[in-house]
Amino acid sequence: MPGPQLTDKSLLRSIRRGGIHPSRVLPAAANGHGGQRTGRPTMRLPCKAVSPLTAAICDTLYKQGATHMEWTDISITVAKRDADTAEAIATMVANGGIYIEDYSDLEQAAWEIAHIDLIDEDLLKKDRNKATIHIYISPEESPAEAVAFLSERYNAEGIKHEIDLSVCRNQDWENNWKEYFKPMPVGQKLLIRPVWDNDYDPQGRTVLDIEPGLAFGSGGHDTTRLCLETLENHITPNTELLDIGCGSGILGIAGLLLGAKSATGVDIDELAVKTARENGEMNGFTEPKYTVFQGNLTDKVSGKYDVVVANIVADIIVMFTKDVGRFLKDDGIYITSGIIDTREQDVLDAFEKYGFEVVGRHESCGWLCFETRLKNNVS
Numbered sequence: 001m002p003g004p005q006l007t008d009k010s011l012l013r014s015i016r017r018g019g020i021h022p023s024r025v026l027p028a029a030a031n032g033h034g035g036q037r038t039g040r041p042t043m044r045l046p047c048k049a050v051s052p053l054t055a056a057i058c059d060t061l062y063k064q065g066a067t068h069m070e071w072t073d074i075s076i077t078v079a080k081r082d083a084d085t086a087e088a089i090a091t092m093v094a095n096g097g098i099y100i101e102d103y104s105d106l107e108q109a110a111w112e113i114a115h116i117d118l119i120d121e122d123l124l125k126k127d128r129n130k131a132t133i134h135i136y137i138s139p140e141e142s143p144a145e146a147v148a149f150l151s152e153r154y155n156a157e158g159i160k161h162e163i164d165l166s167v168c169r170n171q172d173w174e175n176n177w178k179e180y181f182k183p184m185p186v187g188q189k190l191l192i193r194p195v196w197d198n199d200y201d202p203q204g205r206t207v208l209d210i211e212p213g214l215a216f217g218s219g220g221h222d223t224t225r226l227c228l229e230t231l232e233n234h235i236t237p238n239t240e241l242l243d244i245g246c247g248s249g250i251l252g253i254a255g256l257l258l259g260a261k262s263a264t265g266v267d268i269d270e271l272a273v274k275t276a277r278e279n280g281e282m283n284g285f286t287e288p289k290y291t292v293f294q295g296n297l298t299d300k301v302s303g304k305y306d307v308v309v310a311n312i313v314a315d316i317i318v319m320f321t322k323d324v325g326r327f328l329k330d331d332g333i334y335i336t337s338g339i340i341d342t343r344e345q346d347v348l349d350a351f352e353k354y355g356f357e358v359v360g361r362h363e364s365c366g367w368l369c370f371e372t373r374l375k376n377n378v379s
Contacts, residue, residue, distance in 0.1 A: 209282050
């Protein structure tokens with residue numbers, strides 16, 4: 001009997017300004033990706049310039065969306081070769097999240113992401129030479145400015161593109177994505193289990209229960225997996241761990257499940273802090289074993305740690321690296337991920353500037369994870 005087929009929603013590659021989980025596609029009002037269309041027509045706009053008609057259409061969508069608490073889905077289709085640059089530009093206006101449809105490595109992704117080798121025929125017909133970037137504009141914002149900005153920047157970069165606008169209902173996003181988030185083994189020891197899935201075999205692994213909600217960190221993204229795999233090599237019964245930008249709390253909780261003495265998380269996002277605490281409790285960890293603060297690293301955190309992990313983005317890693325040293329014990333390890341390969345040198349320059357030496361480098365699908373120590377502590 002044939003197994004389940006892979007369909008469109010299974011392969012939505014989610015990005016968070018350089019790496020995000022599907023659950024952060026919409027903030028505040030929804031828990032995931034895969035929004036259902038409202039039935040209103042989708043409009044295809046040629047984007048050599050933004051005409052008054054385009055602006056009028058955007059404003060109409062905005063007014064309709066604001067009235068019914070609906071989000072505007074702006075999708076930008078570009079040649080595959082331009083996808084990274086187009087995505088970087090799109091993140092500048094993606095106040096409601098972003099994801100990318102990229103079918104160039106469909107067969108490999110089907111197995112790696114969904115563990116399925118039977119692919120829906122409609123997916124096989126997708127254009128492998130194009131990518132579509134989706135960004136979401138909240139009901140409180142007008143999409144007109146976003147479209148104008150995107151068109152201007154893409155034209156300046158010489159990127160040929162098409163923009164579609166449609167409207168998504170908040171309630172349709174609530175549960176659709178959960179169908180595609182399945183238990184997954186990570187590294188040698190862990191199994192990440194979404195709390196709603198009870199049909200799984202741990203196969204001797206330690207089970208980490210997760211409800212990502214609206215916070216980044218389900219274990220599905222390459223950056224998170226790289227961190228989890230790297231953490232396995234540095235956790236002992238005496239390890240005190242600090243997770244910068246903790247999101248769902250998955251890294252700190254994983255450290256505790258792997259045997260760490262304690263874990264501390266910090267995030268500027270109030271919702272992420274709430275989610276991290278709830279996930280900690282779900283796995284049996286509360287204060288003082290697992291502590292989560294809301295705020296900036298330097299304002300909220302004190303003490304020194306054996307392991308500091310930051311799965312965020314290159315710019316924030318560069319900014320935080322100057323302060324991280326004072327939170328590390330003499331033989332501490334600093335693990336960083338969320339770094340797209342095009343930003344590698346910027347991060348390496350920051351390590352060099354602030355006295356860190358790279359002792360490990362890991363890569364997956366264009367994302368990098370580094371293990372570093374302060375130079376005077378490298379043996």
